[in-house]
Amino acid sequence: MSDYPLTLLYDASCPVCKLEMDNLRERDQLNKLNFIDASAPGFDVAKYGVSLTEVMRVIHGIKPDGTVVTGVEVIHLAYRAAGLGWLTAFSNWPILKPICNWGYEHFAKNRHWVSEVFADSILRIAARRAEKRSRACKEGHCDIK
Numbered sequence: 492m493s494d495y496p497l498t499l500l501y502d503a504s505c506p507v508c509k510l511e512m513d514n515l516r517e518r519d520q521l522n523k524l525n526f527i528d529a530s531a532p533g534f535d536v537a538k539y540g541v542s543l544t545e546v547m548r549v550i551h552g553i554k555p556d557g558t559v560v561t562g563v564e565v566i567h568l569a570y571r572a573a574g575l576g577w578l579t580a581f582s583n584w585p586i587l588k589p590i591c592n593w594g595y596e597h598f599a600k601n602r603h604w605v606s607e608v609f610a611d612s613i614l615r616i617a618a619r620r621a622e623k624r625s626r627a628c629k630e631g632h633c634d635i636k
Contacts, residue, residue: 494568495523498553500539500546503528506606508550515573523572549599563588563595 503509512526528534529546536543539553545561552565560568567579582591598605 494554496525497568498525500527500529500551502530502547504530505602515569518573563591
């Protein structure tokens with residue numbers, strides 16, 4: 492069974508998380524990823540068979556067969572879908588996998604604090620991406636997902 496399309500349940504109220512999902516959305520040329528903001532009003536967690544508390548704790552991925560994956564495994568699958576699997580391949584190495592999982596758990600727990608610390612950088616990156624999309628639209632190559 493294929494891992495794709497993979498549905499990503501993520502917290503868009505977290506600036507770092509939103510920035511990264513926007514990055515993946517732009518790079519997902521084969522439309523292998525579906526993005527669902529779990530922090531949006533009206534988000535229906537019941538249809539995914541998980542709790543909202545858990546979804547807001549760590550990123551979740553739902554495979555086509557309904558299998559739920561979380562954390563680093565989701566990031567690895569999402570990057571692979573976007574053609575960036577080489578960036579996260581190390582996260583599956585047996586010696587590094589526990590360290591990556593531990594690191595992600597700590598990041599996820601502190602993601603709003605991390606977003607505050609890096610707010611200026613996040614805004615600069617988001618502004619650069621918006622300017623790039625705007626320029627592409629002006630040149631007739633507009634492809635906003």
